[in-house]
Amino acid sequence: MKPEKDNGLLIGIIMLAAGIVFFIIMIPNLGYIFTGKAKDINEMIASGEEPKVRDTVSIEVDYIIDWYAELTTTRKGSKTVTYHCIALLDNGEIISITVKKNSGEYKKIDNLIEQTYAYFSGETDVPPTPIKLEGTVRKIDSKVEGYYTSYTSLMGYSSADRYMLTIDTTQYRIFHILCFGVIVVVTFFGGLFVILVLLLG
Numbered sequence: 001m002k003p004e005k006d007n008g009l010l011i012g013i014i015m016l017a018a019g020i021v022f023f024i025i026m027i028p029n030l031g032y033i034f035t036g037k038a039k040d041i042n043e044m045i046a047s048g049e050e051p052k053v054r055d056t057v058s059i060e061v062d063y064i065i066d067w068y069a070e071l072t073t074t075r076k077g078s079k080t081v082t083y084h085c086i087a088l089l090d091n092g093e094i095i096s097i098t099v100k101k102n103s104g105e106y107k108k109i110d111n112l113i114e115q116t117y118a119y120f121s122g123e124t125d126v127p128p129t130p131i132k133l134e135g136t137v138r139k140i141d142s143k144v145e146g147y148y149t150s151y152t153s154l155m156g157y158s159s160a161d162r163y164m165l166t167i168d169t170t171q172y173r174i175f176h177i178l179c180f181g182v183i184v185v186v187t188f189f190g191g192l193f194v195i196l197v198l199l200l201g
Contacts, residue, residue: 012193019187029056029136037128038134041167042090051165055137058060059167062130063116064097064109067200068151069144082170084144085109086152087104094157096148097133103134105169135169 038058041051051057069084081101086094099105108131115128140148145164152162 009197011196012190015186015190016194017188017190019183022179023052023187023190025036026127026183030054037069041094041095045053045091045093051137051163053137053165056134057137057167058091058132058134059087059097059192060116060130060132061087061089061097061112062077062128063120064112065094065116065155066113066151068096068111069147071141071144080170083109084140084148084166085113086148087167089163093163094152095163097135098138098141098166098168098170102168103169108133131166133169134153134166136171136181137165138168 021138027152038056041059044051044057057192065086065088066177067083067085071082071084073080082098082104083101085096085099087193088094091137097109112128119126119128148164149159149162
């Protein structure tokens with residue numbers, strides 16, 4: 001086989017393999033991509049299913065205790081500021097939620113934090129109005145993990161009471177759809193290259 005055909009076959013195999021790997025990674029989110037319906041994390045936990053990294057979930061949260069960290073990340077000269085808060089799950093345990101600064105999610109959470117404080121402090125006997133969020137389950141960023149454990153420990157939560165996970169709301173469904181589209185294209189052309197090279201070889 002000629003060198004150019006060898007290179008074409010190698011490129012095709014790499015594209016095909018990469019496409020298959022990323023497709024497998026995205027399998028848990030295919031339902032969300034095609035239907036827009038994410039699994040409710042409280043219902044998952046109640047049924048005995050533990051949330052896993054990369055799961056796309058929704059959460060209807062009644063109480064958000066407080067912000068615990070702000071994080072600025074810089075990638076390719078672009079800065080992103082995220083805020084991190086502590087949410088109370090239906091089973092009494094806690095989980096982190098990550099939002100972008102000045103986003104709609106940030107404003108809803110900040111309002112719920114004020115309502116939660118007013119309710120727990122006795123300033124009002126009207127329970128907070130629950131909010132619904134969607135996001136991807138991720139490990140807590142190592143740069144804010146210490147703040148999360150320290151803050152929640154001071155509040156009386158032990159390692160058994162907290163999930164060392166965050167619900168990242170910064171990537172919307174369109175992001176998942178675009179990623180899936182790219183994976184399909186890469187897999188298709190990778191397979192096509194392999195077939196053509198073998199047929200023409």
